[in-house]
Amino acid sequence: MNVTVAFVGLGAMGYPMAAHLSRRFETLVWNRTHEKALQHAAEYGSRAVTSVAAAAEADILFTCLPTSAEVAALAGDVISGAGNGLVWVDCTSGDPEVTRELAVRLAGQGIEFVDAPLSGGTAGAEAGKLSVMFGGAESTLEEVRPALEAFATKIVRVGEVGSGHAVKAINNALLAVNLWAAGEGLAALAALGVDVGAALEVINASSGRSNVTENLIPQRVLTRTFPATFKLALLAKDAGLAMDVVRGARASAPVIAMTESLIRAAVNEIGPDEDHTAALKLIERWSKTEIR
Amino acid sequence: MNVTVAFVGLGAMGYPMAAHLSRRFETLVWNRTHEKALQHAAEYGSRAVTSVAAAAEADILFTCLPTSAEVAALAGDVISGAGNGLVWVDCTSGDPEVTRELAVRLAGQGIEFVDAPLSGGTAGAEAGKLSVMFGGAESTLEEVRPALEAFATKIVRVGEVGSGHAVKAINNALLAVNLWAAGEGLAALAALGVDVGAALEVINASSGRSNVTENLIPQRVLTRTFPATFKLALLAKDAGLAMDVVRGARASAPVIAMTESLIRAAVNEIGPDEDHTAALKLIERWSKTEIR
Amino acid sequence: MNVTVAFVGLGAMGYPMAAHLSRRFETLVWNRTHEKALQHAAEYGSRAVTSVAAAAEADILFTCLPTSAEVAALAGDVISGAGNGLVWVDCTSGDPEVTRELAVRLAGQGIEFVDAPLSGGTAGAEAGKLSVMFGGAESTLEEVRPALEAFATKIVRVGEVGSGHAVKAINNALLAVNLWAAGEGLAALAALGVDVGAALEVINASSGRSNVTENLIPQRVLTRTFPATFKLALLAKDAGLAMDVVRGARASAPVIAMTESLIRAAVNEIGPDEDHTAALKLIERWSKTEIR
Amino acid sequence: MNVTVAFVGLGAMGYPMAAHLSRRFETLVWNRTHEKALQHAAEYGSRAVTSVAAAAEADILFTCLPTSAEVAALAGDVISGAGNGLVWVDCTSGDPEVTRELAVRLAGQGIEFVDAPLSGGTAGAEAGKLSVMFGGAESTLEEVRPALEAFATKIVRVGEVGSGHAVKAINNALLAVNLWAAGEGLAALAALGVDVGAALEVINASSGRSNVTENLIPQRVLTRTFPATFKLALLAKDAGLAMDVVRGARASAPVIAMTESLIRAAVNEIGPDEDHTAALKLIERWSKTEIR
Structure with missing residues (x-):
């Protein structure tokens, strides 16, 4: 056939x-x-x-x-x-x-x-x-x-049916949270004069590592290139879908909920068409430093 | 010599x-x-x-x-x-x-x-x-x-001097955030009847993956063993040190700040000597489900 | 006519x-x-x-x-x-x-x-x-x-049309946030042995006062009566509507977003038919104290 | 004598x-x-x-x-x-x-x-x-x-001794949370074209009211005057002291914790010497609107 x-x-x-x-x-x-x-x-x-x-x-x-x-x-x-x-x-x-x-x-x-x-x-x-x-x-x-x-x-x-979309939404929400938290932590270290590249090297051999610390930040943030392969507006959309999943499940997800709102702030302040990693530029402003 | x-x-x-x-x-x-x-x-x-x-x-x-x-x-x-x-x-x-x-x-x-x-x-x-x-x-x-x-x-x-401790504290804060967010997302999926093991398999081939999704949750949570190799009270201590780092840097870290408080709730509700992954038992209660 | x-x-x-x-x-x-x-x-x-x-x-x-x-x-x-x-x-x-x-x-x-x-x-x-x-x-x-x-x-x-509902949802979200934050603050004071009634008296003469501190907590929480005139499940519903308003406006509201999820946790842990002020029982457990 | x-x-x-x-x-x-x-x-x-x-x-x-x-x-x-x-x-x-x-x-x-x-x-x-x-x-x-x-x-x-400072810190933390949440909610309403002054009038006859909605926002934000009688930097200091109180009590206060970090962001972005109500300018940017 x-x-x-x-x-x-x-x-x-x-x-x-x-x-x-x-x-x-x-x-x-x-x-x-x-x-x-x-x-x-x-x-x-x-x-x-x-x-x-x-x-x-x-x-x-x-x-x-x-x-x-x-x-x-x-x-x-x-x-x-x-x-x-x-x-x-x-x-x-x-x-x-x-x-x-x-x-x-x-x-x-x-x-x-x-x-x-x-x-x-x-x-x-x-x-x-x-x-x-x-x-x-x-x-x-x-x-x-x-x-x-x-x-x-x-x-x-x-x-x-529907489960694939639910898992994809949650995956991208985890990406959003892991990205945001790593940005917060590295911005604080940068503000204190710690060598961010060295810090990432050792975090990536430790329990706090993630796809964000292993790949996204070294390749896109430390290089200051922020290539727009996955746009901030799409990450915001997916984080919103994740909250729909959470609410549909009558579940509680305060960390994801709050991160969705922070990503929305980044869309409005940094721009919807910027790469999702450019959200960290907002954290840099909040902490008066640069992650590099 | x-x-x-x-x-x-x-x-x-x-x-x-x-x-x-x-x-x-x-x-x-x-x-x-x-x-x-x-x-x-x-x-x-x-x-x-x-x-x-x-x-x-x-x-x-x-x-x-x-x-x-x-x-x-x-x-x-x-x-x-x-x-x-x-x-x-x-x-x-x-x-x-x-x-x-x-x-x-x-x-x-x-x-x-x-x-x-x-x-x-x-x-x-x-x-x-x-x-x-x-x-x-x-x-x-x-x-x-x-x-x-x-x-x-x-x-x-x-x-x-001091930078090593700062990086360690931030690493453990990222562990805490990545753990908590993964717990929230997986609890919502579990409540909807999604196969959590399968969801983790594909998340671990995707952008939301972390040490938490690759190792800790499959080995400690899905198995319901929660072996106490790193205690909740120590994770709470380190998240607190991370917030000291953040505040010393006059930086802003809302996601880490909030997660520190949630980890403290887990210490008080689940017990200081439980494994840090047992924090997810609290999220399970909040979402009326079990991550398995 | x-x-x-x-x-x-x-x-x-x-x-x-x-x-x-x-x-x-x-x-x-x-x-x-x-x-x-x-x-x-x-x-x-x-x-x-x-x-x-x-x-x-x-x-x-x-x-x-x-x-x-x-x-x-x-x-x-x-x-x-x-x-x-x-x-x-x-x-x-x-x-x-x-x-x-x-x-x-x-x-x-x-x-x-x-x-x-x-x-x-x-x-x-x-x-x-x-x-x-x-x-x-x-x-x-x-x-x-x-x-x-x-x-x-x-x-x-x-x-x-629709604005009335939007304002009502936001009003109730502010009630939720003001309630939750007051619970957090008073629980910490109670845990330290501060006289909560006296603290409320002076807060109510100060900048942090709200309907929650002036009326709800003295009448419902300190008395430990929690009369169910407005149920937790309804507060959760309204906080959810508030987040729909926020997202419809493409606005960012991390504090309301997170509080909505915490209220949902309270519904699941304390019970949907309890008075909305009974959400503070959850905070009391998280902080190992009683607000009295 | x-x-x-x-x-x-x-x-x-x-x-x-x-x-x-x-x-x-x-x-x-x-x-x-x-x-x-x-x-x-x-x-x-x-x-x-x-x-x-x-x-x-x-x-x-x-x-x-x-x-x-x-x-x-x-x-x-x-x-x-x-x-x-x-x-x-x-x-x-x-x-x-x-x-x-x-x-x-x-x-x-x-x-x-x-x-x-x-x-x-x-x-x-x-x-x-x-x-x-x-x-x-x-x-x-x-x-x-x-x-x-x-x-x-x-x-x-x-x-x-010490309790007075603890209560003062918590009072000011409640001020910070009530202020921030009101800013979030009103920004969303403003973005949807709701009449903010009318919304405040009715909120102030309802359960979500606080000193912030009754006095600070009508007098300082709607008028766009933001008179610097209590500076952002001092509110940030007091919110930080409140978190010291919380941590000293081994209590959990995720909403206050997160708000402290957001206030710090406002200090860094809006300026330490601006009035504390000017923190709402940051929320306005995040939501692409003006509260008026």
Whole structure:
């Protein structure tokens, strides 16, 4: 049996993901600006379609869009075009609640909607080495696994539909907290004249280490480059989704709650399009120092 | 030249550290309960002395005590016994300010006082693979480096005297924050029925990962063992020292500040002698769930 | 012209409010359990109707329900029964966003929907001395003012529709923060052996005073009575609405954010039906003391 | 018996306090810059002395200085000049721990040291209508009460020596929290177009009201005047003392802890000499709005 896949949303993540799919499957691509789809077809041999309904004729439909609002807005078109037994795999960093509601609505139309947000960034997408947080039935995961393996080296089922988005939101909230706290601590050390690079070296051999201290701060903050590969506004959005998860669970998360608000302050003061690590510029101002 | 070293404080860390020293140097040992020193001498060929003043006759004096208060209390005895050019290396997780004041006072007596707190825990002490955060002059570090190498595989000078303690305090504050936030996020996921083990697997391949998510929670929380290798009360002490560092720097650290207070709540509610990871039991109660 | 009013929701607030209206206006009353409406009719001369549609035939319809979800669920019935030019005044402590959406939808049906949440509690409702936070057009306020004056002595227009709910949510968030912080401070003083009653006396003559220190803590906490007139679960709901307001405004509110999460912890640990001041029992446990 | 009093520290508070004392008692005055003392003597008939030791010859010695460090620095001079049974009443907004240590030391010299910090500000000092938070023995309070009544209309004993400072620190911490939270909430309302003045009017008839919403924000923030009668740097100092109180009590106070750090950020960003209400300018930046 030849499986046909479709990819909607050829952004910085989606474009290379669809390229990996094209090497293994007959792949339809659709993008809001059609030129991008035509370019992808020319470059990778995918087939550019002119409507979401046409994309929905595939066996598996992937979406990778800014937020769940854009995903939900496609539902009508997908329903109108969907063939029998479509599986819709949403790779957006989305909203668990919107996702669960959408899944119920689509199930009524014979469409299975699952969530599969990613980690690994654009570098992982280009290398085809993403990690996938899968939310949906085990049997569905087995059905779509060959397609996921086109761009992912780690695929973990974390629970029912919506769970992938929940885990992704919490992961990014932990990124936010770990980043903010490291900024606070290193700013205080810098203000006291401690050698921040040396401090990081030893923290990274100690219990306080994290991806933030091992990678982000040495590469982006100490170098003062702050390359905008993951924007502050997106971190704020994800921290907000994490608080939706917390409140949906009627759980208590004071540290995450407060950090979400501080990240929002950074968006408003430093700028939404700056790299997420540029949030530390705000802490530097609060502590009258520079982390270097 | 034959260097003589002395070790004061044969606790869970100091006992094996002094053992490693004994293999390379003539080593004097002193402990509040003398039996411990005699046992060490019998076991490792060190020499048990009966006073701190006698220990201070060595070329290099190590201390490894609960807090800087115990260290400062030894100063009189050390001064009375110290030979010419003693270097006193304090491995306590100490207070940077007390340390700086002590260094000034001891310098007036011809004693060089430097700080060298450790990371790696009792396992690292036993294996002789600790990391050292050194605060003091470069030339002093070169003088004591052969002795430090008896028990440490990573030695980093982070600044002037007191800086080692400051970095250690901030490291442990980051541990506290990363731990607390991970607990909050995982408790919310658990309350929603997400598979926490699977969530951790994928977080550990993602941007939110830390020593806490990679090691502490899988080994201590998911297993429900909470082995008390680093007690809650000590984490609270170190978070308090971190806030002293922050305030000494006239810096702003709202996330660390708040986490210090939450850790104090955990000490009072869960118990000072429980493992630091048992703080998550408090978050579980707040969110009516269990992280497993 | 004889104005007819209707009241839906004869709870602890609504029952006495409808009584005051009955003294001045022809008043229809409806309640989910009809007996309550019959009792009200017997007691105050109002007229018990058997459907929301029948209530909507009045000139002004009041609702006072637990949350905006219950209010929105009535919209279909109200539309089906509404006569020409109905004004619907919602006194619920509601959700500004749900309110704004409902107002747009009802406007399309010729119904003007405005929000008028209250302060003053059940004592104020019984005395007819409530305060009203009005969100809606000035001209609408003038239209309904005579009816509002039946139960309120202070009526303030704070902005367009939804604004009343926003102000009420923020007011209750300030109550939550002021309460929590006072609990923290007084617990620390109590733990040190300070006379808490004397401390409150002087705080209430000083800059740190608030409704919490002047009234709630002396009357409810020091007396250890914690009378459940405003439940913890409702304070948690309102603090959550306040964070919705903050996030809708893309504003930053770390102190309110964190307090919302702490109040949620108190709901889960102390109980949703306890008085809101019983949140301080949690702080007492965290600080191993009692505020008395 | 004619009681002689002395006043050390003729600042914005001390100058008018000493004036009130001069009307009832023989009053010695001392100030770091002697001209100020001479001016006071000329204006109010006090007697300017040229040393603290000379001031200590009075029966009751008042001090009102920036911090406890300046108070402690006088101890030697006071001891050298003190007559039999001197009572030293410290009106500084001081540090409870320094105060307790000083009291023990002075007791050994026959001097009774008590704390009596004030509220009411410069207006209260000029009017002679201050409130006093007294920490010390009841019998000592009776001894000094006639002198305190020269400038205070409310005198409350809150506990043993140091307790007055502790209560003052907590009061000011509550001021800081109430102020910050009100700023957050009003900034969000302002960003949504709500009428802030009207919102305050109704909040001030509701449960969220405080001295901050009733007085400070209407008078200082809405008017955009921010008159510097109580500087941000002093609020930061007092919030820091409050955290010392909390930690001394081994209590947990996450909301106060975090607010202290945010106030520190405001000091560093807005300026130490600005009025404490100018902290809200920072919140306005974080939320891209103005509270007006």
